[in-house]
Amino acid sequence: MIEIGLCGWGDHSELYRDAGSAKNKLPAYAQWFRVVEVDSTFYAIQSPQTLEKWAAETPENFRFVIKAYQGMTGHARGGKGFHPYESERAMFQAFLDAIEPIRKAGKLLAVLFQYPPWFNCTRPNVNTLRTAKALMGDVPVALEFRHQSWFAPEMREKTLAFTKREGWIHTVCDEPQAGDGSIPIVEATTDDRYTLVRLHGRNTDGWVSAGQPNWRDVRYLYRYHETELAEWAERLKRLEQHTGTVCVLFNNNSGGDAADNALQLMAMLHQLPPRGSFRLPPPPKETAEQLELFD
Template sequence: MISIGLTGWGDHPTLYSTVTTARDKLFDYSGHFPIVEVDTSFYSIPNNQNIEKWCHDTPANFQFIVKAYQGITGHLRDDLPYETRNDMFQAFLQCANTFQRFGKLAMVLVQFPPWFDCTAKNVNYIRYVKEQLPDLPLAIEFRNQTWYAPQMREKTLQFLQEQSFIHTVCDEPQAGVGSVPLVPVATANKVLFRIHGRNVHGWRNSGNAHNWRKVRFLYDYNEEELQSLSSYVKQLRQQAQDVYVLFNNNSDYHAAPNAQRLKEILGLHFENLSPKQLNIFEGEF
């Protein structure tokens, strides 16, 4: 099965009805795509009340890809807002288990920072994360080229496969050690394909903390590029039972139309989506 979606549901204006409130955006989103990435969980672990609402607001077969909290991935280093590291993992585990209870957890995305390089220490930390989050489908995304260096690429993929980790394949700018090449290899029965755009300048020069997202992911894939991406999706489908594709190039709202066009190229039809809301005057005259 091939599923296509976006990172987050709150910032895609082409998907919403004119009467959609912020509270109803997920419902409208789920009328277009069967999966979504919960990116807010990277910044703060959501509470059960919000998770239960999200699960109730979406169709029975809708799936969430939940981004691991930044304290887990090492982005916060040792500056954790929890008394102990164990408390942090337990809080996130409770969050993931709530999605699982509704049958809506596709996977947990563990995205490591650019400085997380291929060392024995970091390999052991990945094993530690798995021990702390048992029985969860974990997808690993690297952002450091050393994991895919010629002498390490096969060892990295073998490690992911042996540990039953889901490989996160990335399409992103090739802008030095802090980006990774596109390696279309599945290491489990699921594979995640995250599409970040190809804005090399923005990736290298993302500006200050306030506007970096508006620069880094500013990219609109053209038809030829989308056709090429479709070939990678087909290649991954030959290796894995389920392929999850997420567009993250949304600095100027390109993610949704790019995703919809890829869906057309692949000839996909997503069933059992939420009904689309009508505009307030639609059908009145």
């Protein structure tokens, strides 16, 4: 099974044209997609009441990929004093308590641990991964690296073997190839149930713009071309042969491209949104020009 969705539900205004004011966008989003990534949990551990509300607002077959809190993945260099919890264990427990309503509702696909670009392939960092996995118990967890060393030629198979052995879900990423702070596409599965795919776009200049004004607005600014999506459609079919569900999440949302690209990919895979009927996004310019040849 291939499930396609977006990172977040608040940045895709084109989905809500027919939903009135769309103050509460999650139910409207769920008419288009059956899975979503929750990013707000990265910036702060949410209240259980908030996640209980999300569970109540979505259909029974809807699933959430919930991003781990930034204190859990070491996104502050040095780490100490970064989170308001008395210990690492207390921080993890607060996160587990927060996501429990989603899990209890049977709507948790996985918790995504995205580690920062400076989290390289070293023995201390391997131990960090083991600690995080232990603290998460039996919650399904997906692993995403941002440092190239994990998938250097001599480490690729060792990293995948470790990921499988330790019980992590592999995350296949498509992102700009911009030095050590990016990883290549690693087409592989490590879990019989799930494989995560995150499509970050290929905006190299934006990818390396962290720290500059408005960098969050440009980092994922990218629209996949039809040929690129067709390549991904074939790759997803191959991954599907080795895992129960391939969960695909478009993160190129800063220009409104993610929803259009997701619907294009769904059409290529002969999928319909849950609502059953929808307006396909306009074809890319080059496709439209080709179609006019037959008018």
